[in-house]
Amino acid sequence: MDNFVSLVKEAAGKDPGMCILEDVKMKDYTTFKIGGPVRLMVFPENTDQLEQFIRMCDCYGVERLVIGNGSNLLVSDREHDIAVINMCRMDKVKVDDTIITAEAGAKLSKIAAYAQKSGLSGFEFASGIPGTMGGAVIMNAGAYGGEIKDVVVTVKVMEEGRAVKSYNNNECDFRYRHSKFDENDIVLSAAIRLKHEEPEKIRSRMEELAARRREKQPIAMPSAGSTFKRPERGYAAALIEESGLKGFAIGGAKVSEKHSGFIVNTGGASFDDVLSLIDYVKKTVFNKTGVVLSPEVKIIR
Ligand SMILES: Cc1cc2nc3c(=O)[nH]c(=O)nc-3n(C[C@H](O)[C@H](O)[C@H](O)COP(=O)(O)OP(=O)(O)OC[C@H]3O[C@@H](n4cnc5c(N)ncnc54)[C@H](O)[C@@H]3O)c2cc1C
Incomplete structure (x- = not known):
């Protein structure tokens, strides 16, 4: 990884438009505010820079993760030996x-x-x-x-x-x-x-929809939106409530009281807190209702 980072830094030195950051914390790039350190994050501003970076990753066998706004991601707290491609500068x-x-x-x-x-x-x-x-x-x-x-x-x-x-x-x-x-x-x-x-x-x-969101969803709390996909029958939030889990918490992760379909980070939730809560909710809902919930959030272990 060190050789790879040096190569990327060298390439970035030659191209003033290429933006890279070393040793970033994924929790700063996810709406859940959870996620461990990564060695390198690049911010390409065009397809050429993106392609050049992918070529370097391939050449050194470095695994990569593409992110947008990190609003559907649950990233583990461990150190990640990967390169993250942040697309935020390609936004025309x-x-x-x-x-x-x-x-x-x-x-x-x-x-x-x-x-x-x-x-x-x-x-x-x-x-x-x-x-x-x-x-x-x-x-x-x-x-x-x-x-x-x-x-x-x-x-x-x-x-x-x-x-x-x-x-x-x-x-x-x-x-x-x-x-x-x-x-x-x-x-x-x-x-x-x-x-x-x-x-x-x-x-x-648009204003009407924004008001509905503010009224029904815990948008002021860190989360990744609806934790579970809509199951084949019923709605995840209703099934979670029916299973008595509204407000149920493990560590800093909690089933939102405002919208049971959201797991929120009440402050300092770890990846394991959220994952344990997801598992607990899945098991409890299945035991009480027979419905299998599957996560909508993308889990990066
Ligand atoms: C408060 C809140 C409310 C939400 N409400 C909704 C809702 O109403 N409806 C809904 O559908 N979702 C909702 N979400 C979830 C989320 O916003 C959506 O899933 C959104 O589409 C994720 O986009 P992102 O850019 O944040 O993707 P990220 O979370 O950054 O990434 C999600 C996945 O997409 C991949 N990815 C991202 N960009 C690219 C790319 N350019 N090329 C290839 N792969 C890429 C990533 O690798 C990852 O696998 C909500 C989330 C929050 C926090």
Whole structure:
């Protein structure tokens, strides 16, 4: 790893646009505020820098993790011998008639605000999801009756071997919190198709959805959103409540009293606290209701 870090630093020295950080804590890059140290985080600002970095990782056999806003991640507290690619600097958004094209690191809130100002409707559902376009495409994020799959026209991806390919919507295999893309694919950008509408109408819908979120969800507490996927029958939050687990805590991890589908970090929760609570909730819900819950959050051990 030391040789790899030296090589990357040397490359960064030659390219003033390439940004790297050494010895970062993942808890500073996840909305759960949990996660141990990583040796290197890079912040590419274009596809060339990304490709160059991947080539260096491959050459040294260094494992890599791509992150957006870290809002669907539960990362272990141990030291991680990996390189993290943080997409936040690839965040350009542009509009052409009813099509908005956003780079993977663009936050959904920024894209929604841009759509609203451009008088384009259909992305309001995503305005309060605290992720990026890349993270949203990977798991077909959705809320309030809308999903990424409803608006995506094409997704541009850098695949293993560094080939850049474009997929249209029906090639992405979008399903509930699922797409065809896996850890070898890096989403570079996505184009979405929206509809013309009066900006004021769009704004008021976004405000209404934001108010619903504030009322129902513990958005002021560190979390990764809904901990579990919607099961085949019922809703995770209702099943968790029915199983008597509302407010149940292990260490600093707690089933939110405001929304039982969220596990929140009440301060200083460890990875093990959250994982133990996830396991406990799964077992208890299964014993009481017969329903198997599976985590929606991506767990990095
Ligand atoms: C308060 C709160 C509310 C939430 N509400 C919702 C909601 O209503 N609906 C919903 O669907 N989700 C919700 N979430 C979860 C989360 O915001 C979404 O899953 C979001 O899509 C994750 O995006 P991200 O950029 O943060 O991804 P990250 O958490 O950074 O990463 C998630 C996964 O995507 C991968 N990934 C990220 N970017 C890329 C890329 N460019 N290329 C390849 N892989 C990539 C990562 O490797 C990881 O596997 C909520 C979370 C919080 C904290």
